Amino acid sequence: MKNSRHEHRDKIFIEDSKIESIETFPNNQFIMRLHSPKCANTALPGSFMHIQCDQDILMRRPLSIMRANAKEGWVEILFKIVGNGLDALSKKKVGDLVSSIGPIGNGFIPSIKRPETLLIGGGVGIPPIIFLAETLKGKEEWNPLVIMGSEVPFPFDITKRRKKISWLEQEINGTMPLLEEWKIPGILCSLNNISGSYRGNVTGAADKYLHSISQSQLDRIEIFSCGPTKMLEAVALLAKKYQLPCQVSLEEFMACAVGGCAGCAIPVKTKGGISMQRVCVDGPVFEAAQVF
Numbered sequence: 001m002k003n004s005r006h007e008h009r010d011k012i013f014i015e016d017s018k019i020e021s022i023e024t025f026p027n028n029q030f031i032m033r034l035h036s037p038k039c040a041n042t043a044l045p046g047s048f049m050h051i052q053c054d055q056d057i058l059m060r061r062p063l064s065i066m067r068a069n070a071k072e073g074w075v076e077i078l079f080k081i082v083g084n085g086l087d088a089l090s091k092k093k094v095g096d097l098v099s100s101i102g103p104i105g106n107g108f109i110p111s112i113k114r115p116e117t118l119l120i121g122g123g124v125g126i127p128p129i130i131f132l133a134e135t136l137k138g139k140e141e142w143n144p145l146v147i148m149g150s151e152v153p154f155p156f157d158i159t160k161r162r163k164k165i166s167w168l169e170q171e172i173n174g175t176m177p178l179l180e181e182w183k184i185p186g187i188l189c190s191l192n193n194i195s196g197s198y199r200g201n202v203t204g205a206a207d208k209y210l211h212s213i214s215q216s217q218l219d220r221i222e223i224f225s226c227g228p229t230k231m232l233e234a235v236a237l238l239a240k241k242y243q244l245p246c247q248v249s250l251e252e253f254m255a256c257a258v259g260g261c262a263g264c265a266i267p268v269k270t271k272g273g274i275s276m277q278r279v280c281v282d283g284p285v286f287e288a289a290q291v292f
């Protein structure tokens with residue numbers, strides 16, 4: 001895995017990205033595949049794109065990258081309609097071009113010293129978690145577990161997990177088809193009655209898992225998370241409870257998204273004191289203990 005948080009800053013590209021496919025899911029959720037070869041070539045789990053949703057809407061929208069294929073030159077984004085910008089983007093057709101800037105931001109950096117990676121995503125924070133899971137799949141040195149939560153239908157068709165998870169009730173067997181294909185155990189969580197899901201929030205499921213294992217196993221775990229701020233705060237507290245390192249990808253309102261306006265600056269704890277850092281280019285991934 002890459003070990004520098006800033007080595008990609010000179011690898012942000014502006015492209016006219018061609019829409020290759022659009023999938024529609026309940027509650028106005030969409031997965032869009034864009035032909036963006038320059039972005040796909042250097043994208044990292046946790047980085048995002050800044051997309052112009054329509055020629056008549058000048059302000060771009062920051063959208064996390066869910067998957068990227070450097071060989072085939074495509075990236076995938078997941079978004080839910082919130083406002084006129086993403087509504088306009090949802091009405092685009094296959095073959096249309098959208099102006100994109102990316103990949104932007106620092107990504108997750110797993111440490112081989114802690115190969116038992118616990119990936120926690122919530123709502124529109126799911127994409128970076130899927131990207132990280134795909135990056136780790138099939139590598140013998142890594143052993144990821146993915147926990148995802150949503151209070152609306154998930155943006156994929158739920159499939160049954162074939163492999164039983166020892167600390168989880170047998171009927172909690174729903175997972176994402178891609179995770180099952182990648183042979184990565186996945187757990188779905190919801191406070192609503194979604195078949196096969198854990199009845200509760202993602203931190204409840206994660207706490208149950210961490211409580212079930214030994215200290216020697218805990219010493220091999222690192223948490224990676226993306227989702228709403230309240231969820232990330234709860235994940236940070238969970239990491240503190242078990243004394244685990246934790247990286248979080250923050251969601252923040254952005255204007256330029258390339259570090260110029262500093263409108264997304266947040267206070268971050270450093271050795272020298274509190275430092276105002278920009279979520280777009282200094283993040284969006286930070287150590288949880290530094291921001292919560």
